Amino acid sequence: xxxxxxxxxxxxxxxxxxxxxxxxxxxxxxxxxxxxxxxxxxxxxxxxxxxxxxxxxxxxxxxxxxxxxxxxxxxxxxxxxxxxxxxxxxxxxxxxxxxxxxxxxxxxxxxxxxxxxxxxxxxxxxxxxxxxxxxxxxxxxxxxxxxxxxxxxxxxxxxxxxxxxxxxxxxxxxxxxxxxxxxxxxxxxxxxxxxxxxxxxxxxxxxxxxxxxxxxxxxxxxxxxxxxxxxxxxxxxxxxxxxxxxxxxxxxxxxxxxxxxxxxxxxxxxxxxxxxxxxxxxxxxxxxxxxxxxxxxxxxxxxxxxxxxxxxxxxxxxxxxxxxxxxxxxxxxxxxxxxxxxxxxxxxxxxxxxxxxxxxxxxxxxxxxxxxxxxxxxxxxxxxxxxxxxxxxxxxxxxxxxxxxxxxxxxxxxxxxxxxxxxxxx
RNA sequence: GUGGACGUAGCUCAGCUGGUAGAGCUCAGGAUUGUGACUCCUGCGGUCGAGGGUUCGAACCCCUUCGUCCACCCCA
Numbered sequence: 001x002x003x004x005x006x007x008x009x010x011x012x013x014x015x016x017x018x019x020x021x022x023x024x025x026x027x028x029x030x031x032x033x034x035x036x037x038x039x040x041x042x043x044x045x046x047x048x049x050x051x052x053x054x055x056x057x058x059x060x061x062x063x064x065x066x067x068x069x070x071x072x073x074x075x076x077x078x079x080x081x082x083x084x085x086x087x088x089x090x091x092x093x094x095x096x097x098x099x100x101x102x103x104x105x106x107x108x109x110x111x112x113x114x115x116x117x118x119x120x121x122x123x124x125x126x127x128x129x130x131x132x133x134x135x136x137x138x139x140x141x142x143x144x145x146x147x148x149x150x151x152x153x154x155x156x157x158x159x160x161x162x163x164x165x166x167x168x169x170x171x172x173x174x175x176x177x178x179x180x181x182x183x184x185x186x187x188x189x190x191x192x193x194x195x196x197x198x199x200x201x202x203x204x205x206x207x208x209x210x211x212x213x214x215x216x217x218x219x220x221x222x223x224x225x226x227x228x229x230x231x232x233x234x235x236x237x238x239x240x241x242x243x244x245x246x247x248x249x250x251x252x253x254x255x256x257x258x259x260x261x262x263x264x265x266x267x268x269x270x271x272x273x274x275x276x277x278x279x280x281x282x283x284x285x286x287x288x289x290x291x292x293x294x295x296x297x298x299x300x301x302x303x304x305x306x307x308x309x310x311x312x313x314x315x316x317x318x319x320x321x322x323x324x325x326x327x328x329x330x331x332x333x334x335x336x337x338x339x340x341x342x343x344x345x346x347x348x349x350x351x352x353x354x355x356x357x358x359x360x361x362x363x364x365x366x367x368x369x370x371x372x373x374x375x376x377x378x379x380x381x382x383x384x385x386x387x388x389x390x391x392x393x394x395x396x397x398x399x400x401x402x403x404x405x406x407x408x409x410x411x412x413x414x415x416x417x418x419x420x421x422x423x424x425x426x
Numbered sequence: 427g428u429g430g431a432c433g434u435a436g437c438u439c440a441g442c443u444g445g446u447a448g449a450g451c452u453c454a455g456g457a458u459u460g461u462g463a464c465u466c467c468u469g470c471g472g473u474c475g476a477g478g479g480u481u482c483g484a485a486c487c488c489c490u491u492c493g494u495c496c497a498c499c500c501c502a
Binding site: 005008059060061064065082110112114115116117118119120124125126127128194197202205258259260269276277278280281282283284304305306307308309310311334336337368369370371372373374375376377378384386388389390398400402403408 | 427428454455456458459460461462463493494495496497498499500501502
């Protein structure tokens with residue numbers, strides 16, 4: 001019988017990996033807390049229409065990447081392919097957006113039926129940040145300053161670069177789009193095959209083409225910049241001033257277009273060159289029209305999402321996972337012989353009471369002294385506490401350093417916690 | 427959805443022109459009746475991804491299929 005295994009592109013996160021995830025999540029949480037962002041938790045499943053109406057009917061995500069299925073009562077439901085739509089739905093549904101400003105964040109799995117590759121999976125995890133009710137470029141700048149602080153906290157500054165652009169309001173973008181299509185249509189047969197297809201589906205994406213012939217044609221193409229409305233233009237200029245003032249480095253990439261329909265004005269991406277083809281580690285932008293589009297009052301909004309898998313992949317590639325993240329024991333308590341099992345369990349409890357910040361692992365499962373010592377070593381603990389018949393009889397414990405050549409000491413059990421506190425703290 | 431590479435022990439891999447499987451690491455035990463890391467010895471561990479075909483004989487050749495990885499598309 002065939003073995004049942006995980007769904008393609010949906011990965012188990014194993015015990016060796018979870019400490020890294022917790023480290024990244026905790027670091028992000030801490031930075032967001034500093035800026036006063038509030039966490040929101042949404043369901044993983046939403047009505048299919050929510051995504052169709054927000055992401056855009058003709059995007060790849062909606063057309064061919066969604067996990068959509070029928071509920072038992074016939075409703076069409078979809079596993080969320082991204083977080084913004086559900087966040088807007090939840091915030092709107094509970095009156096979080098009316099006449100107020102909000103700074104929200106969330107994390108969790110997202111689902112897209114794509115072919116997996118490095119840094120891209122069918123179930124992947126994002127940390128999303130969304131801000132509502134603020135119209136100016138100052139909040140755009142805050143988001144970028146916040147992410148820059150996060151890169152610093154993760155020691156990723158210098159391995160990520162920021163690209164920004166303004167794609168204008170949907171009206172100005174529409175005008176530009178038709179100008180671009182008009183221009184490119186003259187050369188349609190000279191465009192590469194992908195770009196010919198994009199002419200129908202997503203013409204702005206052609207700006208990004210790597211094909212030499214297409215690039216040549218693009219040289220004389222109309223520029224998005226010339227079609228920007230005045231408000232978008234000044235918004236973008238002000239954003240650049242704010243970033244300059246904050247010392248955030250960036251490049252303006254006129255070809256930077258986001259794939260989701262709801263974006264307008266500011267768009268940005270943090271990119272790394274260390275991950276191969278999937279180098280975008282964080283991306284977002286402004287989406288002032290979305291709340292209204294989903295049935296709410298017009299509400300200014302801007303946000304971004306980070307891919308946790310990509311962040312972790314990057315940290316691992318650059319060998320930036322701090323040492324302490326992977327250690328899963330500080331003290332390992334051995335128990336030699338049946339008679340010392342109960343005292344060992346009791347002694348470990350005593351240590352946990354007095355040293356709540358340290359990880360105390362008790363040896364279970366018996367075995368020779370030698371094998372217990374091996375396990376102590378393997379655990380990564382800095383100290384072994386040795387409890388055998390002699391120690392139990394004398395009310396002491398052996399305190400053995402495992403990471404240095406210092407000699408083992410016999411310590412009265414009552415003084416063991418203090419002795420460990422002294423040696424573990426330096 | 428398209429293309430390429432690859433599936434042999436828990437992990438990393440070797441296995442020549444077809445002759446029915448090996449190493450290192452890990453794990454368990456021992457050398458050392460209560461002391462890990464280094465060393466040495468012993469042991470556990472494989473329907474060679476699956477199914478079919480060719481052959482006296484297939485891990486190796488052929489077909490099919492499943493899976494993984496990387497890239498394209500697209501995206502975090």
